[in-house]
Amino acid sequence: MSPTIIPSSDEAAVSQACKDHSITKTEFDALLSRSVSAKATAYCPYSQFRVGATILTHDGANIDGANVENAAYPVGTCAERVAFGKAVTEGHRKFKAVAVATDISPPASPCGMCRQFIREFCELDAPIFMFDKNGAFIVMRLEQLLPLSFGPEALPPPGSNPI
Ligand SMILES: [Zn+2]
Helix, strand or coil, X not given: CCCCCECCCXXXXXXXXXXXXXXXXXXXXXXXXXXXXXXXXXXXXXXXXXXXXXXXXXXXXXXXXXCECCCCHHHCECHHHHHHHHHHHCCCCCEEEEEEEECCCCCCCCCHHHHHHHHCCECCCCEEEEECCCCCEEEEEHHHHCCCCCCHHHCCCCCCCCC
16 A cells, blocks of 8 residues: 655645644644755755755754765765764754655655664654655654664663673
8 A cells, every 4th residue: 555645735634644643733844844945955966866854853953954975976875864963963862753855756765774774863653754846745654664673772782792
């Protein structure tokens, strides 16, 4: 079954999505507008594929990122990892929602590497909002995008398991 694409103009559906994922409409609006705006900061001369990302912290802050490419292609970094890198190095550790925006439709989802990166810092039920070129979106929980995932709790605490 394909996930539902919700137009951001569908007030009832947006309201329900916010309720389902424990965020306010104001937080949703910020995730939408900021992730869309963040696309303009992308450095993507090779793919021309702009991606914007915005993450929402548990204390209500938003941190934005965009993809940063490189002439040595694999060195480029996705918008989501740029945003999380910024947030973590600014002292944030707990996040309650992630938004990703692209210029295509249907919406693009975070790549596998980013799903794992997000896993480090979000609860399994954290919503990932994926906005298309028109602001319509799919929202899925992290555990749906990355089932049976490996996370920090699987490792012993540092120093507790000498080998
Ligand atoms: Zn990625």
